[in-house]
Amino acid sequence: MSCKKPVIAITMGDPAGSGPEIVLKALRDSSLFSNASFVVFGDYNVFRRAAEIVNATDLKLIKIDDVSEYVDSPLSVNIFDLNNVDVSKIVYGKPSVLGGRASYEAIAEAVKHALSNKVHAIVTAPISKESLNMAGYNYPGHTELLADLTGSKDVKMMLVANFFKVVHVTTHVSLKNAIELIKKENVLKTIRLTYKSLIELFGLNDPKIGVSGLNPHAGESGLFGDEEIKEIVPAIQEAASEGIKVTGPYPPDTIFYRAYYNRQFDSTIAMYHDQGHIAVKMVGFMEGVNLSLGLPIIRVSPDHGTVWGKAGKGTASEGATLEAIKLAIELASKKFGFNLK
Template sequence: MEQRQPDEPGQQHNIPSTEPVVDAQSGTIDVSDSQTPAQQLGEQPVKNRQENPQRNHRNGDPKPANEVNAPVEERPNRQVPNQRENRQQNDRNTGQRESSQRENRQQTNGQRPNEARQRDNRPDRERANAGAANQTRDFIADGEGTRDSGNVTTPEPSGRSDDRLVIGISLGDYNGIGPEVILKALQYNRLQKICTPVIYGSMRILNRYRNLLNMKDWNLNGAQSIGQISHKLTNVITCWPDQNQDIQPGRVTPEAGQAAFACLQRAVDDLKDGKLDALVTAPINKYNIQSEEFKFPGHTEYLAQEFGVQDNLMFMVSETLRVGVVTGHVPLGRVRQNVTRDRILQKLSLMTQSLKQDFGIEKPKIAVLGLNPHAGEEGLLGNEEQDIIKPLLTELRNKGQLVFGPYPADGFFGTRGYRNFDAVLAMYHDQGLIPFKSIAFEEGVNFTAGMPAIRTSPDHGTAYDIAGKDLADETSMLQAIYTAIDVARNRKEFLELEAGALKKQSVEK
């Protein structure tokens, strides 16, 4: 077993850890001399994460349900552009916005000089997949990063090539930023060359947003069903009768909730029938979407029912960090009763399998966080680590799995301990998602692992406060689409390799 190298010669990470010692020659794991998280934490200085001063504007979360029909408020320090023609010239023809985003990420990466070296230590298949993904995303360097100016007047249906994936995109709450980030993301030329986008929504609603965002010269192909789509254009399947509906950006309305569910239901039906390779869901409002047919806390739970899956994993992923959660959308008061040995084991199994088949990591290394402050301080602040988490991780390591912890969440993220692992398993929602969104908000993606079908979404909410103001950043939606494509390709390759191995074993017998 290869031991991971420190960032600089002779310098080790300052990470609070219970990571066992790995013998480089024998590959055995020795846990006898490992220190507790509490012991390590007291010795380690916490490094402050440097913020990129040029970070893009963040898309916020939906307003509470009691603010229904509240007036739209502009975010501080942001002004609505007066001349949208300037934005059209700069963003669509030169790709200036996307280039700026790449420069921001490069500056951020410049503060973390060792991440590239760590990624190079990954297995060959993962490096190849990551290289393909980066090549796909670097659509500015080769001159193909400009937005599509459109001017298409007559849809031309075309045959689907073997490598062109059909990606469904549900509209979400049309009074939030969903329609805006979808339209902005789908205007990049490279995206249209590697997949066929199908928006499940409303042509009328999208046309209103096109006018609002000054995208009048970019046409969409309307289709009644998935069988009528064009593989050369962005397609729209209208999912509800919307003749009398109009958009009210920034307002929570029951009509928008009903429409969001209609779009989701239609898209999931096509996904279940195998007509889509993956589904990307735009943000919904969990309050106004509730109905007799939708009584779920979010997309994840609804999809689990539709596909007959007993359990799945909310998996937040980005280029630098992957975080899964044990309890998901569970009220904080009920977290403890849901943190059980069986549940942690199930989530670790789902995470391990997803890292292998969806992200191409042959031998995943996973960090597990503790439930209590300072991972329990050897029982002083709680016994869950001593009684549940540690014994389970020891058992799994004895079986050859690379699972380590439990780590105190604050020290683990404060010292960037996540950089030594392929993924992190948090015990509850905010323990994992707060640091994830602090580190990777603009490019973060919510991926539902453990499902027979592929579903991703941006990691932000409806952001009513900036809806309809041309302020929403499409980066997370763009990354959600690319992640769906990457996962679909990785999963296909994994299944082909697995089938080939089984066939070889059968022949040898």
Template sequence: MPESGRVPRIAITMGDPCGVGPEVVAAALSDPEVRRQCLPVVIGEPLAFRRACKVLGVEAEVREIRSPESVAESSIKEVPVYCPMRLEERDVEPGKPTNRTARATISYIETAVRMTMEGITDAVCTAPINKAVLASSGFPFPGHTEFLQYLTGSDKAVMMLVGPSLRVSLVTIHVPLREVCSLLSIEGITDTISITGKALWEFFGIESPRIAVCGVNPHAGEGGKFGREETEIIGRAVKRASDMLPFQISGPHPADTVFFHACRGAYDAVVAMYHDQGLLPIKLLHFHEAVNVTLGLPLIRTSVDHGTAYDIAGKGLAHPGSMKAAVSLAAKMVGQGRHRREAGRT
């Protein structure tokens, strides 16, 4: 069967089995529209997944598979679950993570990446992890994005948040606010613009991406009155990117106005300088629909845009909107990527 005719296979990690991950995955995969778009394989603990299905009243045909390769044998009605590290019932008590569940969570991510790199699956979609819990078990990475960059040997990974009316990429990610300005560089901003633009073309079907670049200071520095980063770093990066890339790039723009225009269609994406500058508008507009996408990797990865929510885990209260959107977007990105590759061969 030609690549374009095959339904995308998505490796969906359960995230922390003690959080809401199992529930949002179970809820998402009970949606007929989500199932129509992909063939999923859940990477995680079957005990936690079955419990989530029971809490939600979801009737799922769960099939435990012994090897990642067995996903190809699954029918469209089944939910194959592959578990690289088995846990016991006491290990997956909702809201009570341990070092053992942390290690299992890490193994889910590693397995999903390996399956996708080997071509068993077409994309990775991740449920939430808890950074503090993982750190307490010796996990050396700030979050998913940095770990995926390491696992794939990528030079740079870019976090993009995608909502129905807004896309935002970040230059810096999980760093203290006081360190942001010292981490800004012409090269780093240029690379973020480049990776963002290429992804918009390859995976979102945008022929000539329009990218707005934020300043970091109030009013984008007001000509140097409120800071020199815009004139000495960000503006130069915009000029360099405009000279070398076939995209429509503008900025630096004041962050307090650029998102207003972006969500009304003036731009295809905004490049923000730091975490909360970019996440605040996307979560304000699309709290239950936003998707975290990692750009710059040799694979497609989407994720929910929320945390483990231990306080409501196991209660059937978690909203599955972001997970549904993440699975759906992963499938669409696979399809668009195939289209670009096949068009390039003709």
């Protein structure tokens, strides 16, 4: 592909959710078009209806059958029409087989284009895990689905809110299972991948990483649990021996203060889903984004769900989606050598 700025793919998300609406609301920011062109993967009629709901009269929706046909002009939203949704059968705020199948197909098509470098990054709008499973796609979330579609083994979730970055050792498993997964090798893989990603994706030199403990007080020398002693500390020591600037484990109730207010680390590593998510959502609920590490493609998404309760009303906030698009542009420009204006 020969172009002067990155082409960002955006997936539809669940058509019964707020995804199509917040995508269009975000793309009303005309400044985005100075540094990227956009191709939305999904059903054209879903987006035409979403445009009416959010009164996006300033946007020009363009139906295309081939990504190479995309129109590069301000406020032009190219829709790679999958023609896979009967909008009369969509009930806002309700999971369905139709919604799960349509959202899966949008993701799969976007990934195919990203793997062949026809698009330079993907921003995924929120899907419903329930809809996905109803349609027969048994994945706990986007991250696991994308890992499968790209043949990737070690994929981790990084949450980003401005400068604040948190990577998770475990994500979509029960707390009981998460504890069982806190093993030296898993923690070590997470540290290595975080370090590599901070350098390659964000262009940081010699980044600093802080690792959280699992137990209260990071185990208090084994009094409140021995995972730190048996699994986490050995992983940190081995990573440090490889030249990675990593320290910890720090007590979970103080490490995020160190990371956010003292800016002691370039990224923090959390042991499980809520440990990291709560920290990021406390400081960046309206702008937090999810970046998948370990994929051969760039994938970013808003760090929230379908917002069922506001679907079809046009009132869901586009803030996190806008931040996800901006980060996708930044990372794609770095990776493919585009100059940002």
